[in-house]
Amino acid sequence: MSQCVSRLSLAAAIAVAGLLGACSKGASTAADTQGVEKVNAYINCFNAVEEPIHQGFQQYTGWMKDADAGPTGKETQVRGPGTVLSHRVDACNAPMVAALAMTPAEPDLDPAAREYQKTFVELYALIEQADRYYSREDYLRDDRSGMRIQHAPLMQAYAAFFAAGSALDAALEKREDERRAAQLKEIEAAEGRSLAYYQLRIVGDGKRLTQLLSADAPDVALARTELAAFQALLQQAQDDKVGQGDAMWGHVERSADGLARDAGRRIERVQENKPLTRGEQMLLQSGGRASLPQGSAEALMASYNDLVDMANRMTRVSGAR
Structure with missing residues (x-):
């Protein structure tokens, strides 16, 4: 995993899930409302952290000759992965936990969202630890051993998070495409x-x-x-x-x-x-x-x-x- 693949995710576009409910002239049920709230929580989490995490990965690995092998300890310019704004991190904590518990369940979506939230929490704990290490320049006082010790677990956590992100992105897009097609048919039949x-x-x-x-x-x-x-x-x-x-x-x-x-x-x-x-x-x-x-x-x-x-x-x- 020497380089993060730059994915042009369209999950941001799925914020139109709110549009799906708003466009319909029919009465919505409590289940419909909760369904939209659930999906929107998943989208909000994804949109909040996906891009800054990818940017942080590029920042962290950009100064390494071989990101798979990790730091040699001889680099002159080093940088940590940086942190994510707190309100973005918060979008993947309590709101996601609450959304995952909402009914009705979304069997094609909930597992991907649960894995995404889990891998984000695990990754971010390592990111904060690594960023403090680099920000304090602790590597100057430990013969750079911390750089090498932290690298493999951090890269494994990044890999798990990126895989979960791809899966959630695909699940959200599939659900959105299906809902959009159904709603277009409904609107055209009712309103032209x-x-x-x-x-x-x-x-x-x-x-x-x-x-x-x-x-x-x-x-x-x-x-x-x-x-x-x-x-x-x-x-x-x-x-x-x-x-x-x-x-x-x-x-x-x-x-x-x-x-x-x-x-x-x-x-x-x-x-x-x-x-x-x-x-x-x-x-x-x-x-x-x-x-x-x-x-x-x-x-x-x-x-x-x-x-x-x-x-x-x-x-x-x-x-x-």
């Missing part, structure tokens, strides 16, 4: 292709397009077909004049247009077989939306997350009316 229908459909189709173009070697021909279908969906929503006069829907449309634009840039970059330059890689590491290279998978993901954010905001505003 209403604003709620397009809101849910655009996010779902945007997710599929983003997943396709986030692969290591995207199928360009298929991606062009998916992008054309996505653009046709946006045009159809305009032709149907949904959301006229709704300022929030205007934000959703602009975010969807941005996703279409960045998907096109991504396709062009892949078509040209144009890897990131060293300068662009450095920009990626610096963080920030403005620094994401055009045509990169990261820029596309940022656009998709913006679409999800706008759709969720619209749902919250609509629910407050």
Whole structure:
């Protein structure tokens, strides 16, 4: 496990689980409400810690010549894994424990969520210990033995956590896809292709397009077909004049247009077989939306997350009316 694989997870997008409940015109049951609360707790935990844990892993292993072998003790620049903001850590503690106990059970989801919470707690205890060790520069006083002693257990815990993260991400996405398909059918039967229908459909189709173009070697021909279908969906929503006069829907449309634009840039970059330059890689590491290279998978993901954010905001505003 010499390098953490950079996964462009779409679990953040599943925050639209709240949208699933809000879009439906039917009465919801207590079980439905608890089901949404349970899934949202899983999503909140995943979204809170997944990215900072991956970043900390890169920070910790980045100065090692061979992360599998671990520190030699001769390195001149060393760094600990860093910690995670407390409110993010908290999202994976009491709320997750409570959600796991909620009924009805989710047999396809609960085991993955339970393993994720367990591996996070175990990993984070080691991360805090290692980060204190490096922050205090204890390695200068123990002949760097602590670096070597802590490394193997820490890497094993990282491996377990990353595996659990992949499993939870897949389980959440599968559940979301199934719920979205069922709800789209329900909304279309009850209301036709209403604003709620397009809101849910655009996010779902945007997710599929983003997943396709986030692969290591995207199928360009298929991606062009998916992008054309996505653009046709946006045009159809305009032709149907949904959301006229709704300022929030205007934000959703602009975010969807941005996703279409960045998907096109991504396709062009892949078509040209144009890897990131060293300068662009450095920009990626610096963080920030403005620094994401055009045509990169990261820029596309940022656009998709913006679409999800706008759709969720619209749902919250609509629910407050």
